[in-house]
Amino acid sequence: xxxxxRNRGADTKNYLCQYQYCDKAFFRKDHLVRHQRQKxxxxxxxxxxxxxxxxxxxCGKTFYKMSALERHLxxxxxxxxxx
Ligand SMILES: [Zn+2]
Ligand SMILES: [Zn+2]
Numbered sequence: 001x002x003x004x005x006r007n008r009g010a011d012t013k014n015y016l017c018q019y020q021y022c023d024k025a026f027f028r029k030d031h032l033v034r035h036q037r038q039k040x041x042x043x044x045x046x047x048x049x050x051x052x053x054x055x056x057x058x059c060g061k062t063f064y065k066m067s068a069l070e071r072h073l074x075x076x077x078x079x080x081x082x083x
Contacts, residue, residue: 013026
C-alpha cells in the first residue's frame with residue numbers, strides 16, 4: 001500500500017456508460033453501475049450473464065442459472081420423458 005500515487009492529471013473518467021446515446025462517464029465503477037441502475041434499469045451487460053439456453057427446438061429460452069433451466073425443462077418439456 002506504499003505506492004498509491006496518482007498519475008499527474010489523470011482525472012479522466014475511466015468508466016464510460018456503455019449504453020447507446022448515453023455519454024456519461026464516472027471516476028468509479030460503482031458510480032457507473034449506480035447510474036446505469038437508475039437511468040437504464042440495470043447495469044450494462046447484465047444480459048450477457050445469460051449462459052444457459054433451452055436446447056429444445058422452437059423454445060430458445062435463456063436462463064441465468066442451470067437450476068432454472070432444469071426447472072424449465074421439467075416444467076415445459078417433460079411430456080413424453082417417462083413414457
Ligand atoms: Zn448511461
Ligand atoms: Zn424450453
